[in-house]
Amino acid sequence: MISSCPICNIQVLTVELEQHASSHFEDDDQLQRDMELAHQIALAESNTDIVNGPEHCTGSFTSDSNAQGASSSHSGYPHHYAEVLDEQISCLVGAQIRSKFQEVQGGIMNLLKSCLESEGGSSESKISGYIDHHQSLPSEDKGWGCGWRNIQMLSSHLLKQSTEAREVLFGGSGFVPDIPSLQRWLEIAWDKNFDTIGSSHFHDKIYGAKKWIGTTECATLLRSFGLRARIVDFDSTESSSLQSKKGKCAANRAQGPMDKFLIKNNPPKSSSELCREDAESMRGQQVLVDWIWNYFASGCSDRFATPRVTISNKTPLYFQHQGHSRTIVGIQKKKGRGSQDQYTLLILDPGHRTADLERTLRSKKGWQCLVKRGVHTLRKPQYQLCYVDSGIANSEEMEQLKTIDSILVRF
Template sequence: MCDLVCASPQILQEHVDLHLEECSFSEGINVGDLELARQLQDEEDRQQRLEEVKKEKEEFKKLQRQYGLDDSGGYKQQFLKNMEREVNRGRMQPFEYHKRKTDMMESLAFGVDDGKTKASDHTLIPSIPKIQSMIEDAWKEGFDPRGASHFNNRLRGTKAWIGACEIYSLLTSLRLKSHLKCLYRCQVIDFHKPTGPMGTHPRLFEWVLSYYSRGREDGAKVVCTSKPPLYLQHQGHSRTVVGIEEKKNRTLCLLIFDPGCPSQEMQKLLRHNSDVTFPKQLRKFVGSLKDKQYQIVAVDGVLLPEEKAARREASQVFTAEKIP
């Protein structure tokens, strides 16, 4: 409120106009400040979005490299690179390089394992590229479309990790060559979190014991079963469970074939004169399995053709039995 007393209406009008001009100037400054602040905030938001997009792309590329989906080459490329490295270091002669390369190309052409993928002396076992091809065929049949989309419908020529879902799709789609043309009936069991102290999974061991104990005679110390091995998957690695031991104190111990174990060590298991320490290569106690999550693929029978169709339909939204 202005306290000025004016002597004439003209002077009063001029004074009022001055006040109005002052207010308009102040309001103009305020509007300009708000507009500038809004522009600065918009620019900050835009930069933040760009940083988030950049970070997402970097994380995506990191995941692609981690899971072998970065087009850096598959089994053949890795094999050749490793041999070239050995030649450059003088550990392999050029003639041996070309011989091994020829052998590898022949094995890939026939789709059987040449022994370089830890399956020595069992050449009927499919090679890694062949298994990749068979999984792609399962996808083409309509199994696990979401999983197929994750891999861009392609495994051959990549280092992509093959997990429990891919093995499930493969086994469910695969027809066995025997006197009966049947299909694997299998299930996926997901031990999605530790169930014991210090990140251990005792429930997994109990499940395996139950699996191998079905139908056994009471009191038998050693049980030989016709049940198929179990496929055990965790982050970045898979192993084969071929049995389980139960000690007198009720401690459980899985018997595992690990492809990460050097083939020379595994071959020692075939020797009749192996010393008593060799089972250490096979035994895994509860404290040895401490990954956050494990999955098991178990074959529990055969499928009729109509059952296969039902399972293919069910795999459109893939679910596993969760324990606990």
């Protein structure tokens, strides 16, 4: 069998591919990773799932002026190291695999919009545009892959709604990669010195690992393509002050990757502690939903508005809390008793089956228990959100984006 060398494109026998490719990187610390990618290329001819045709492979980012954000992150590297990094990127662009997901005819957000419009009573909803639901699979990522699935959902929105994002994301492939391919992209982001502190938690390796990730890794991955991914931390004044005294976090830094969201064995709490936590929870609920409502409302126009539902041009929100993460695609407000409005988050959960979501939304029966989450369910002490501002960063901004910081909202 004949294969192309991923480095020089010379046709060689597949059995000799590793030895040939090794000659390009003698005495190079990156040899092992390059060989793994070379093996993927060698298998591409026999694997129909691997996308390596000319219509999907754009080559190295540095050859495309539209990918200015990605190429500029090489600045300051030794020339040889930059070349190796570009070669890794070029290989991954050709070898990455499209994520398999169930497409919903008509679009899942159109079905949700129809359900919201059909509800009785007085309500007003703000929702994102197009998004695909990516579910966790028992055979692949059940129990640990929710973070990657939320990245896939957010990426599906960006690829559909933003021409700029489509040109730079995943080498311009135009599709959402599977989890192993996303893990490779995150490692490349770390190699570009994005989030060096966070990468140390994983010892700079994530490919093939069944490890939880969070908003920090989502922002790191998207920022490495030049996208302006932002993180917002919601934390109580008491718990934030306590963490600051212990030296565990700074007010302007995302904690990441999952430290403060992992379930720990804590001692029993007194009644006064429980009462204080209830008060914190109520404050946190209102601060969080107010922020989310204002976020989606700030991107709304009357172009696609109906009396009940308005489409926002804002990206969905990667929503992280203790033990799980989901994707917020909108928010609903109903007039409550007196002057108090009642808010409900509209979410897509990777833990739900896409088939169940489509069936209930299409029939308009039972969809609320899968999509709606009332404010009373928001009882965690901390939350993180990740969203993406429009535009592509220039070279100077790319350097700033390498440090993953956050906006801290205390309650």
